Amino acid sequence: MADNTLSVFALGGINEIGKNMYVLQYADDIIVIDCGSKFPDESTLGVDLIIQDISYLQENREKIRALIVTHGHEDHIGGIPYLLKRLPMPVYATRLTLGLIQIKLKEHGLLRSTELVQLNADSDIELGTINTTFFKVNHSIPDCLGIAFQTPVGTVVHTGDFKFDLTPMNDEYPDIHKMAEIGKKGVLLLLSESTNAERPGFTQSERVVGDHIEDAFRKADQKIFISTFASNVHRVQQVVDAAQKTNRKLALLGRSMVNVVSVAEELGYLTIPEGMLIEAQEINRLAPERVAILCTGSQGEPMAALSRLASSAFRGVSVLPGDTIIVAAGPIPGNEKDVARIIDNLYRLGAKVVYGSGQTTGMHVSGHAHQEELKLMLTLMKPTYFIPIHGEYRMLYMHKLLAESVGVDSDNIFIINNGDVVDIQQAVARQTRSVEAGEVFVDGLGIGDVGKIVLRDRKLLSEEGMLVIMVTLNKSNRQLITDPDTISRGFVFDPDSADLINEVNQLVMTTAAEWRDTEANSRNLKRKIKNAVEKMLYARTKRRPMILPFIIQI
Numbered sequence: 349m350a351d352n353t354l355s356v357f358a359l360g361g362i363n364e365i366g367k368n369m370y371v372l373q374y375a376d377d378i379i380v381i382d383c384g385s386k387f388p389d390e391s392t393l394g395v396d397l398i399i400q401d402i403s404y405l406q407e408n409r410e411k412i413r414a415l416i417v418t419h420g421h422e423d424h425i426g427g428i429p430y431l432l433k434r435l436p437m438p439v440y441a442t443r444l445t446l447g448l449i450q451i452k453l454k455e456h457g458l459l460r461s462t463e464l465v466q467l468n469a470d471s472d473i474e475l476g477t478i479n480t481t482f483f484k485v486n487h488s489i490p491d492c493l494g495i496a497f498q499t500p501v502g503t504v505v506h507t508g509d510f511k512f513d514l515t516p517m518n519d520e521y522p523d524i525h526k527m528a529e530i531g532k533k534g535v536l537l538l539l540s541e542s543t544n545a546e547r548p549g550f551t552q553s554e555r556v557v558g559d560h561i562e563d564a565f566r567k568a569d570q571k572i573f574i575s576t577f578a579s580n581v582h583r584v585q586q587v588v589d590a591a592q593k594t595n596r597k598l599a600l601l602g603r604s605m606v607n608v609v610s611v612a613e614e615l616g617y618l619t620i621p622e623g624m625l626i627e628a629q630e631i632n633r634l635a636p637e638r639v640a641i642l643c644t645g646s647q648g649e650p651m652a653a654l655s656r657l658a659s660s661a662f663r664g665v666s667v668l669p670g671d672t673i674i675v676a677a678g679p680i681p682g683n684e685k686d687v688a689r690i691i692d693n694l695y696r697l698g699a700k701v702v703y704g705s706g707q708t709t710g711m712h713v714s715g716h717a718h719q720e721e722l723k724l725m726l727t728l729m730k731p732t733y734f735i736p737i738h739g740e741y742r743m744l745y746m747h748k749l750l751a752e753s754v755g756v757d758s759d760n761i762f763i764i765n766n767g768d769v770v771d772i773q774q775a776v777a778r779q780t781r782s783v784e785a786g787e788v789f790v791d792g793l794g795i796g797d798v799g800k801i802v803l804r805d806r807k808l809l810s811e812e813g814m815l816v817i818m819v820t821l822n823k824s825n826r827q828l829i830t831d832p833d834t835i836s837r838g839f840v841f842d843p844d845s846a847d848l849i850n851e852v853n854q855l856v857m858t859t860a861a862e863w864r865d866t867e868a869n870s871r872n873l874k875r876k877i878k879n880a881v882e883k884m885l886y887a888r889t890k891r892r893p894m895i896l897p898f899i900i901q902i
């Protein structure tokens with residue numbers, strides 16, 4: 349691209365909720381915004397985490413000036429250790445966000461080697477030719493920023509995740525004046541999040557949840573278990589406040605809850621009265637009406653505390669009939685079933701369960717702007733060009749309609765895919781080219797070594813099972829030394845199907861003989877056996893197990 353072109357694209361976060369990563373490039377300066385991860389679903393068996401394909405960044409590594417992180421949610425910070433392992437770069441974020449990033453860097457042994465730069469809403473930093481300023485926004489975690497990039501071509505605004513909470517916790521008001529000022533000076537391009545673009549009206553203030561939590565605490569007459577996102581520090585504070593008002597001690601269950609609460613308290617984002625926190629072992633020593641337990645697992649994660657409590661598998665802590673369980677979080681799309689199963693199990697244990705964001709329970713409000721708030725942001729920024737980000741296609745589409753309704757020219761709105769580049773030259777934007785973008789799987793210690801083929805294999809194995817066929821050949825005359833040995837796993841159970849396995853062995857012998865007589869010099873025996881057995885088994889069973897021939901030559 350020509351030197352006076354500003355290029356903007358996403359390497360993740362478009363047509364999905366998760367693994368956000370946006371890139372801004374002007375000449376030899378690249379700025380990366382956010383580096384999230386995405387949790388796998390049923391289609392990605394056994395994968396731990398999904399992150400971005402960063403080929404483009406690796407090819408242009410000398411141009412990268414910074415990773416700027418808007419806030420501390422997993423879909424914005426979860427991929428950072430995997431990025432930095434392959435591509436070290438300075439990381440800019442606010443104090444709490446840095447605190448949460450540091451937990452990850454420590455786990456991956458990257459803390460000492462990484463340059464961390466602390467931001468606040470007043471920061472003004474020069475990154476090559478791009479001057480970068482910030483504005484405070486509300487969300488479901490404290491210390492969130494929107495970003496304004498002053499580039500030689502014009503100003504680009506990235507909202508981060510946001511809502512407009514006019515009665516925020518800790519007086520963390522959204523910086524509406526500053527947003528208006530940025531908009532008044534002229535915004536060339538706005539990138540705004542789209543999560544709730546389908547929802548009308550305004551999202552409610554976080555304070556509403558606090559009132560409902562306190563109410564539920566007052567009504568409870570035995571132990572209280574309450575589950576929420578550990579990172580929703582304001583909600584955790586409201587739980588602490590409710591515990592204090594109802595004279596209960598508080599125990600924390602789950603590693604991320606303990607980690608995040610201690611970082612948030614250390615950094616002053618959370619105030620817990622002295623002596624309120626107790627260890628899990630102390631829960632049973634206190635009267636049930638004097639105890640509250642704050643735990644992880646509000647998304648139904650099978651290994652998290654709430655799920656283990658619901659299946660009576662948490663050592664030393666039990667849910668008893670009459671205990672109150674509060675699920676103070678909404679399920680992220682896709683997690684509804686897991687959450688529902690846990691709630692079922694809790695009812696089976698005789699617990700009183702309070703959940704949902706309805707008028708009666710009110711245990712959750714969204715941290716993402718609804719339609720009217722999205723329109724407010726668009727109106728404050730008055731951008732020439734607009735790219736809806738952070739959402740699935742229908743959300744991006746709805747956001748486009750909202751932008752049109754407040755006067756953004758329809759031709760100036762780009763609904764893009766991950767990898768699609770919007771180039772702006774002399775104030776004219778075009779979308780004609782793309783860069784490599786895609787999914788990389790993290791599985792155990794491996795980054796990217798599990799690909800589509802491995803996943804297809806895992807799917808096949810889980811559905812159809814596998815057959816291992818051992819063939820031992822004489823190296824010199826290519827004769828079978830022993831009969832083939834076929835082992836089945838997850839396909840057929842051997843004792844009942846000895847005949848079928850015998851038939852497989854027979855077929856392998858004939859195939860090997862044929863091969864010896866006609867093309868013994870080729871290395872095709874493996875494939876021939878695989879094809880022949882596959883065909884025969886499909887004819888007999890209408891199933892296609894994975895077939896793995898092993899040929900040993902002695």
Ligand SMILES: [Zn+2]
Pocket residue numbers: 419421487509
């Ligand atoms: Zn977020």
Ligand SMILES: [Zn+2]
Pocket residue numbers: 368421423424509738
């Ligand atoms: Zn997000």
